[in-house]
Amino acid sequence: MLVAAAVCPCPPLLVPEVAAGAAPELDAARAACDEAVRTVLAARPDLIVVVGEGPVTRTHEQGARGSFRPFGVDREVRLGAAPEGAEASAHRLPLSLTVGAWLLDRAGWTGPVAGYEVEGDRSWPTNGEDGVHLAARADRVGFLVMGDGTACRSVKAPGYLDDRAEGVDASIAQALGNGDRDGFFANLDEDLARELKISGRSPWQILTAASEEDGNWRVLYEDAPYGVGYFVADRS
Template identity: 55%
Template structure:
């Protein structure tokens, strides 16, 4: 059963070493992520699953000990991360899961065993919900760290350029995440999310499936759109 969830954005820029001179711009987001992770630890889960979007070549499970790297973003080996302690797995973590591993390492996570799940961005809503239900049923007390961004079309300089629909999409996503509104998350339109380059849609709908019947309450801890991308932090407990 799902007992807690933390929802965090997944940009590599969240890692200060990658942001360089712009590191302070996401300082409030990092603080909010730390607060959300403290809710996970307080829930005393039997298992933590980090869920993030990926391409279809990288979907699937990643065991505890799996490693991730930010070398593709100009970082050195010193910025490599590991998903908890354990033997290195055969595959590198997708970037959203690597950012999640970085957050957990920064928080000194040791409250429960941890693993990762890469969710292909095109995955349809029904399969996302079913995946979430399967995750929630694996242990008596399951927690999720859900890594995902909103639209990437909020400004002219955004990665996806300006799309007038982006602000409304992000506003509804932020409301649903802050209210732990499972039905509203399940109702997000995959086609619109894809057009707006909202990589968080599939992971959020996995969360919606996991949270069905759990009776969790949510708090929105951070909402902003630096760089024209919607970033949200929320905690469910």
């Protein structure tokens, strides 16, 4: 059963070593992420599942590795401590789960953890089924859900400026604040998400299906630095 959740963005620049001189620009987002993760830890989950987009759909077990080397920093992170005697996983964490693993390490989480990498263009019914199954992996499950909004909020954004982006990001923030009461995530079109370079669609759909309606939702951060919609929210 899902007892708490944190929603965080997953740009590599969230990691100060990667951002280098630009690190202060995301201080507010970083602080909000820390607060949201603390909400999950405070619920004393038996297991934390980190959910994020990647090129394939698969589970990453505890101890899986990710790296920030592609972004110029010689640093690896683990998805929690590898169980004693466990063999190293052949699968590397995608960026979304690598940033999630970094956030959990930063928060000092030492309990059980797993990762779930999900393709961005999967259908809502399938993502919804995954959410139910992931929330049932333990009696008390916490989610750390990684994903960005549109990447088209300015002419310097990765996807250039798209007039639709600001309105879509506003709807994302509203859905995160009310637990997707109106079904926005379930109905978020995969083609639109692809055109606006949204990486959070599938992870947010998984969260929606896993959540109970009576959860307490908060949006802790909402902004578009670098022309990309970043959101931090939690659910207790």
